[in-house]
Amino acid sequence: MYLELDGNGPLQAQLIRALKAAVLGGRTAHGERLPPTRQLARELGVSRNTVLLAYEQLRAEGFIEGRIGSGSYVTPPLRALQPPDTGEAPLPPQSEFARRGRRYHDHEHMAGRTVPGMRYAFQYGVPMANPALATAWARELAHAAAYTPPGYPPAQGLPALREAVCDYLARRRGVVAAPEDVFIVAGTQQAVALAARVLLDPGDVAVLEEPHYSALRELLQIHGARVRTVPVDAEGLCCDLLPQPAPKLACVTPSHQFPSGALMSLPRRLALLEYAHRHGCWVLEDDYDGEFRYDGRPLAALRSLDRHGRVVYIGTFSKAVFPALRLGYLVAPPGLRTDFLNAKWQDDFGSPAIEQAALARFIADGGFERHLRRAARALRERREALLEGLRATVGERLEVGDSRAGMHLVAWWRGHDAADGDALIAHARTRGLALYPIAPYYLEPPDRAGLLLGFASLGTAEIREAVALFARCLDEMEGKRAAAPP
Amino acid sequence: MYLELDGNGPLQAQLIRALKAAVLGGRTAHGERLPPTRQLARELGVSRNTVLLAYEQLRAEGFIEGRIGSGSYVTPPLRALQPPDTGEAPLPPQSEFARRGRRYHDHEHMAGRTVPGMRYAFQYGVPMANPALATAWARELAHAAAYTPPGYPPAQGLPALREAVCDYLARRRGVVAAPEDVFIVAGTQQAVALAARVLLDPGDVAVLEEPHYSALRELLQIHGARVRTVPVDAEGLCCDLLPQPAPKLACVTPSHQFPSGALMSLPRRLALLEYAHRHGCWVLEDDYDGEFRYDGRPLAALRSLDRHGRVVYIGTFSKAVFPALRLGYLVAPPGLRTDFLNAKWQDDFGSPAIEQAALARFIADGGFERHLRRAARALRERREALLEGLRATVGERLEVGDSRAGMHLVAWWRGHDAADGDALIAHARTRGLALYPIAPYYLEPPDRAGLLLGFASLGTAEIREAVALFARCLDEMEGKRAAAPP
Numbered sequence: 001m002y003l004e005l006d007g008n009g010p011l012q013a014q015l016i017r018a019l020k021a022a023v024l025g026g027r028t029a030h031g032e033r034l035p036p037t038r039q040l041a042r043e044l045g046v047s048r049n050t051v052l053l054a055y056e057q058l059r060a061e062g063f064i065e066g067r068i069g070s071g072s073y074v075t076p077p078l079r080a081l082q083p084p085d086t087g088e089a090p091l092p093p094q095s096e097f098a099r100r101g102r103r104y105h106d107h108e109h110m111a112g113r114t115v116p117g118m119r120y121a122f123q124y125g126v127p128m129a130n131p132a133l134a135t136a137w138a139r140e141l142a143h144a145a146a147y148t149p150p151g152y153p154p155a156q157g158l159p160a161l162r163e164a165v166c167d168y169l170a171r172r173r174g175v176v177a178a179p180e181d182v183f184i185v186a187g188t189q190q191a192v193a194l195a196a197r198v199l200l201d202p203g204d205v206a207v208l209e210e211p212h213y214s215a216l217r218e219l220l221q222i223h224g225a226r227v228r229t230v231p232v233d234a235e236g237l238c239c240d241l242l243p244q245p246a247p248k249l250a251c252v253t254p255s256h257q258f259p260s261g262a263l264m265s266l267p268r269r270l271a272l273l274e275y276a277h278r279h280g281c282w283v284l285e286d287d288y289d290g291e292f293r294y295d296g297r298p299l300a301a302l303r304s305l306d307r308h309g310r311v312v313y314i315g316t317f318s319k320a321v322f323p324a325l326r327l328g329y330l331v332a333p334p335g336l337r338t339d340f341l342n343a344k345w346q347d348d349f350g351s352p353a354i355e356q357a358a359l360a361r362f363i364a365d366g367g368f369e370r371h372l373r374r375a376a377r378a379l380r381e382r383r384e385a386l387l388e389g390l391r392a393t394v395g396e397r398l399e400v401g402d403s404r405a406g407m408h409l410v411a412w413w414r415g416h417d418a419a420d421g422d423a424l425i426a427h428a429r430t431r432g433l434a435l436y437p438i439a440p441y442y443l444e445p446p447d448r449a450g451l452l453l454g455f456a457s458l459g460t461a462e463i464r465e466a467v468a469l470f471a472r473c474l475d476e477m478e479g480k481r482a483a484a485p486p
Numbered sequence: 487m488y489l490e491l492d493g494n495g496p497l498q499a500q501l502i503r504a505l506k507a508a509v510l511g512g513r514t515a516h517g518e519r520l521p522p523t524r525q526l527a528r529e530l531g532v533s534r535n536t537v538l539l540a541y542e543q544l545r546a547e548g549f550i551e552g553r554i555g556s557g558s559y560v561t562p563p564l565r566a567l568q569p570p571d572t573g574e575a576p577l578p579p580q581s582e583f584a585r586r587g588r589r590y591h592d593h594e595h596m597a598g599r600t601v602p603g604m605r606y607a608f609q610y611g612v613p614m615a616n617p618a619l620a621t622a623w624a625r626e627l628a629h630a631a632a633y634t635p636p637g638y639p640p641a642q643g644l645p646a647l648r649e650a651v652c653d654y655l656a657r658r659r660g661v662v663a664a665p666e667d668v669f670i671v672a673g674t675q676q677a678v679a680l681a682a683r684v685l686l687d688p689g690d691v692a693v694l695e696e697p698h699y700s701a702l703r704e705l706l707q708i709h710g711a712r713v714r715t716v717p718v719d720a721e722g723l724c725c726d727l728l729p730q731p732a733p734k735l736a737c738v739t740p741s742h743q744f745p746s747g748a749l750m751s752l753p754r755r756l757a758l759l760e761y762a763h764r765h766g767c768w769v770l771e772d773d774y775d776g777e778f779r780y781d782g783r784p785l786a787a788l789r790s791l792d793r794h795g796r797v798v799y800i801g802t803f804s805k806a807v808f809p810a811l812r813l814g815y816l817v818a819p820p821g822l823r824t825d826f827l828n829a830k831w832q833d834d835f836g837s838p839a840i841e842q843a844a845l846a847r848f849i850a851d852g853g854f855e856r857h858l859r860r861a862a863r864a865l866r867e868r869r870e871a872l873l874e875g876l877r878a879t880v881g882e883r884l885e886v887g888d889s890r891a892g893m894h895l896v897a898w899w900r901g902h903d904a905a906d907g908d909a910l911i912a913h914a915r916t917r918g919l920a921l922y923p924i925a926p927y928y929l930e931p932p933d934r935a936g937l938l939l940g941f942a943s944l945g946t947a948e949i950r951e952a953v954a955l956f957a958r959c960l961d962e963m964e965g966k967r968a969a970a971p972p
Contacts, residue, residue: 009656016660016786024791061785062752075752091821094734094768095690097683101828107641127636138631141840145624150613150808151600155593170495174502186672186834193833197583204581215835222832248580266548266561282580299547300502305510322636324839335577342587346708347679347833348672349701352841353810354627 003044011046015054023063023074034064034072096202097222104221111214111440112452120466121434124259124408124454127322128378136367137321137358144358153353155345157184157329161360165315165329168363172291174300175313175331183330183340184351187323188288191314191330192216194347195249196223198339199282199312205247209237211441213258213286216251225249229443232257236264239271246279254302255290259441259452261403261410269302276310283311289319291372293405294380309333317359319407320372327351327359379407385460386453389467397474407456410438413449413474420477421449428473433466489530497532501540509549509560520550520558582688583708590707597700597926598938606952607920610745610894610940613808614864622853623807623844630844639839641831643670643815647846651801651815654849658777660786661799661817669816669826670837673809674774677800677816678702680833681735682709684825685768685798691733695723697927699744699772702737711735715929718743722750725757732765740788741776745927745938747889747896755788762796769797775805777858779891780866795819803845805893806858813837813845865893871946872939875953883960893942896924899935899960906963907935914959919952 003022005014019034034040037055041048055072058064066072093099112125156162162179169175185191200206202224208217210229220227230241230250237252252272254264264272276283285302293299303313316328332340344350362368386409390398401410413421418439425435438450458466489508491500505520520526523541527534541558544550552558579585598611642648648665655661671677686692688710694703696715706713716727716736723738738758740750750758762769771788779785789799802814818826830836848854872895876884887896899907904925911921924936944952 008662009653013657013660017662020786020790024793060781089821090824091819093825094685094822095683095687097687097829098685098822098825101825101832105828105831107824107827107831125638130636134632134636138628141631142624142628145627146620148810150616150620150810152611152804152809153812167495171499174499176494176503186837189832190834197581199580199584201581201583219832222828295546300506304506307510318638323638324634324636326639326834326836326838333577335575336580336584338576338593339579339584339587341593342591342708343583345591345593346587346675346705348676348812350812351672352812352838355838355841 003040005044012050012053012057015044015046015050016057019054019058020063023058032074034074036071096224100222100224105218112436112454115429115434117432118429118434119432120458120462120469122408122436122451122453122455122466122470123434123457124436124452125323126454126457127319128375128456130322130371130375132374133321133371136362136371140358140362140367141354144354144361148354148357150353153350153356155350156180156341157182157351158353158356158360160364161356162329164360164363168368169301169315169331172298172369173287173315174304176304177313177331180337181331181334183332183344184356185314185328185330185344186326186348186351187318187328188286188314188316189215189219190347191316191328192219192251192284192286193223194330194340194343195282195284195312195314196220196225197343198336199249200225204249205243207242207247207250208443209252209257210443211259211438212251212443213253213288214440216286217443220251227443232260232262234262236262236268237272239268239275242272242275246275246281249282249284250276251284251286252302253286253288255287255299256293256403256405258286258288258406259408259410259438261401261406261408263299263405264302269305273302273306273308273310277308281310285311285313287313287315289406290315291320292376292379292407294376294383295404298405303331309335312336320368320375321359321362325355325359327355379456381460382455382458382463383409385463386455386467389464393467393471394474397478408452408454411451411453413451416449417447418445418449421451424449424473424477425451427477428470431469431473433469433473435470489526491530498536498539498543501530501532501536502543505540505544506549509544518560520560522557582710586708586710591704598922598940601915601920603918604915604920605918606944606948606955608894608922608937608939608941608952608956609920609943610922610938611809612940612943613805614861614942616808616857616861618860619807619857622848622857626844626848626853627840630840630847634840634843636839639836639842641836642666642827643668643837644839644842644846646850647842648815650846650849654854655787655801655817658784658855659773659801660790662790663799663817666823667817667820669818669830670842671800671814671816671830672812672834672837673804673814674772674800674802675701675705676833677802677814678705678737678770678772679709680816680826680829681768681770681798681800682706682711683829684822685735686711690735691729693728693733693736694929695738695743696929697745697924698737698929699739699774700926702772703929706737713929718746718748720748722748722754723758725754725761728758728761732761732767735768735770736762737770737772738788739772739774741773741785742779742889742891744772744774744892745894745896745924747887747892747894749785749891750788755791759788759792759794759796763794767796771797771799773799773801775892776801777806778862778865778893780862780869781890784891789817795821798822806854806861807845807848811841811845813841865942867946868941868944868949869895871949872941872953875950879953879957880960883964894938894940897937897939899937902935903933904931904935907937910935910959910963911937913963914956917955917959919955919959921956 003018037051041051064072162182165182206220206225207228209232231238291298303311313331399412428435436452438452439445489504523537527537550558648668651668692706692711694715695718717724777784789797799817885898914921922938924938925931
């Protein structure tokens with residue numbers, strides 16, 4: 001009997017695999033006697049005990065019969081199988097969902113992705129390095145691990161965390177909600193996925209702002225929604241351009257439009273709610289970084305003006321704490337509680353209990369708001385360093401969007417089209433600077449050179465250096481252009 | 487101007503809410519001047535600073551205009567809104583998904599739920615109390631919190647954890663998989679939800695074992711699958727009863743059939759794989775507690791025999807560590823990797839990074855397998871205490887299923903129908919003993935009194951006491967029956 005050990009892992013496991021392969025591959029006949037254990041051990045140069053244990057395992061799994069001492073025989077009813085032919089080639093999509101996934105999501109080219117080997121990156125969505133937070137969080141986790149029941153947490157979320165979220169929303173976002181309206185979810189992405197399942201059948205229309213968060217668009221497209229866009233101006237969504245008939249769902253970022261930075265004005269907020277009420281349209285309010293506002297107290301959420309229960313409000317701890325946490329929340333209209341609970345239960349039974357308990361305590365004992373205040377201070381400094389640097393070195397060449405909140409700015413390179421913008425980005429990479437185009441955040445990008453400048457992940461000194469490098473890249477590009485033949 | 491403060495939270499927030507309500511409720515006219523700050527402060531008995539800050543906030547949010555000193559006026563274009571009418575009444579379901587959720591999942595009556603106020607519960611799915619594990623886990627979490635990058639983890643899972651899972655699967659479950667085939671998910675529930683999205687369109691047929699895990703059935707029904715069942719006998723799924731035409735998906739628990747306890751025989755395993763290959767049917771192998779086997783080494787998973795890439799293999803840390811963790815894994819056939827990656831990305835962007843890192847280290851440094859060995863030893867003792875107690879006190883009245891693995895037994899009360907079983911369960915509750923019927927785990931329950939006896943959550947001494955109480959309950963029920971008129 002010829003057996004080849006594959007060299008992976010313990011000898012006994014290798015021998016078991018080799019014996020099974022011989023039996024299943026048809027290299028042994030039914031009823032054939034396996035070599036005696038001593039003989040096989042000698043042939044393979046392994047201990048007899050290894051062979052004995054391997055035979056015992058094959059016997060337990062039904063591959064061989066017989067007792068030690070009287071010989072082991074291959075079990076009769078085994079049909080010989082084909083040799084393995086599981087190729088690496090992708091199969092056709094097996095569901096409409098899978099088909100849409102392949103069509104709409106390219107995980108190789110996600111917007112805002114880290115570029116390896118850069119000295120500086122104006123990346124958006126990367127949190128501040130914060131050793132104090134890491135220390136505080138490690139302490140909260142260790143404490144929660146010791147005190148959290150190990151069983152399944154409630155699918156809707158730990159009551160303590162839902163209460164802490166209600167309290168936080170009332171104080172900081174003007175949202176009055178009961179703990180039974182709050183669902184703890186795995187971040188904004190899951191919140192939107194649940195809302196899509198609860199509110200949209202495949203084929204239903206969803207309206208997005210233009211520009212918008214590209215992952216939101218892809219998520220809805222993969223769900224099967226037909227996505228329409230409505231433009232955004234300095235007052236937020238242009239509500240008079242909302243389509244007739246109305247969509248089933250309109251997704252907005254009123255506190256800090258992503259990525260334009262606009263703050264939705266009060267008249268627009270009221271117009272949107274009125275439209276939603278009149279047409280039975282649902283409003284998804286994504287309040288992703290509404291707590292960071294640099295010209296005063298954060299503004300109340302759209303949900304706080306909602307008199308007719310049309311708003312599904314979602315918030316995340318990815319910006320306020322860090323993305324690795326994968327926790328956020330959704331405030332559902334009371335009439336849809338059961339559906340959101342069913343959807344969360346169906347999706348994952350509930351979010352991890354220890355992290356929920358740690359976060360509840362972090363909020364309740366004040367650590368969270370202390371962290372938010374410190375983070376807002378640091379972000380304000382970084383934003384000012386970026387604005388100041390741009391004014392000093394780049395000047396009028398750049399039109400910087402007037403955003404007074406959040407963790408990024410939008411900047412347009414005056415007099416340059418989208419192709420120039422791509423060339424600038426490519427050039428900056430050769431200089432070790434990662435710049436990020438705004439184009440992926442549009443369904444139909446404008447033919448202008450637009451950038452999204454994230455400032456959360458760089459210290460103020462780094463920002464000054466990165467801006468200087470950015471200005472040099474602009475000089476070089478403009479020099480090239482001036483030098484090029486007309 | 488009449489303002490009523492609601493007494494919730496800081497005075498300033500109360501005042502802001504009251505002013506907004508007055509403006510939005512139509513109790514102020516457009517262009518009306520708000521009372522001077524000093525006057526309002528005096529009327530309400532609050533500091534003038536509170537009023538100043540509240541006015542400033544209303545100004546920032548666009549409710550009022552004007553400057554401090556020259557008076558504040560209600561902004562003209564505000565349309566008066568209706569008074570709030572967001573009722574608590576459930577709305578009609580807004581999607582087919584929501585409709586199915588209401589039809590198939592009753593979160594008030596989940597199988598196996600904890601019954602409050604019981605002295606003992608033979609509950610299944612509740613982990614062992616394990617202070618040593620809690621301590622080890624707190625240490626791993628605190629370590630991981632200090633060293634894990636705070637950004638978004640890869641949607642597929644941390645490479646270190648995927649490698650640790652591959653290594654574990656090769657050594658303990660006979661499954662040879664590459665890290666790129668492994669997806670870290672939020673437990674079995676998310677694994678199945680992803681598989682349903684990737685493999686099944688609404689209306690497609692999925693086959694379940696009968697009996698089966700009820701949450702699996704509800705999940706698939708909510709997804710929109712048409713569920714058919716195939717009976718299970720002592721050798722596992724009766725493969726010759728698999729339907730023609732074949733379903734799109736067959737869900738099995740070959741290592742330890744849930745809940746019957748049967749081990750799927752090798753001929754049946756090969757027959758199922760052959761059927762799947764011939765008919766292009768997918769096989770979902772749920773290996774939920776295959777590592778706990780009491781008559782030798784755990785048996786290799788069905789996936790280890792799969793030559794044609796038809797098996798989606800899923801495992802969970804809910805049984806091996808604890809359910810509050812919400813982590814599990816899925817091994818996808820190579821041809822469907824992209825689809826599973828898209829589905830996980832669409833669903834939640836990836837599982838929490840710190841818990842993944844902690845688990846990877848726990849597995850890699852050997853703590854996990856040490857824990858598994860200890861847990862298996864404790865479970866073996868508990869199982870023996872339960873079996874011994876039943877033999878000694880209950881005897882022949884109970885037919886105990888021959889399960890040599892896992893964390894529960896199935897027991898049938900001989901000569902009694904389902905109604906007797908329900909009466910026994912109701913009676914036992916009056917004695918402080920929670921018993922769990924097997925009926926919810928059938929699509930069409932048999933008319934026999936069947937129980938699922940979980941033994942993981944009770945110590946051996948408690949098990950002995952619980953069994954004695956159980957025997958007393960049986961005596962009392964049988965006494966009642968004997969005493970009742972024929």
